[in-house]
Amino acid sequence: MTSIELPESLYKRIETRIKDGKFASVSDYVSFVLREKLVTEEETPESHFTKEEEEKIKDRLKALGYL
Numbered sequence: 001m002t003s004i005e006l007p008e009s010l011y012k013r014i015e016t017r018i019k020d021g022k023f024a025s026v027s028d029y030v031s032f033v034l035r036e037k038l039v040t041e042e043e044t045p046e047s048h049f050t051k052e053e054e055e056k057i058k059d060r061l062k063a064l065g066y067l
Contacts, residue, residue, distance in 0.1 A: 006030070 006014075006026075014026045023029040049057065061067045 004030075 013014050018026065018029050047052055058067060
């Protein structure tokens with residue numbers, strides 16, 4: 001395990017949020033949220049093309065009869 005620093009205001013907001021008992025500590029909550037965020041980012045492929053490039057690709061595929 002390692003430690004990270006959080007602004008006190010954020011820490012207090014998390015403390016308030018976890019009072020329902022779903023998480024044993026602020027650390028548990030932060031770990032859960034970060035894991036969820038990482039999974040979401042890993043499952044959602046980022047486009048390596050700009051919107052303009054995507055439009056050009058779509059136009060080319062249409063011209064070739066694929067779309």
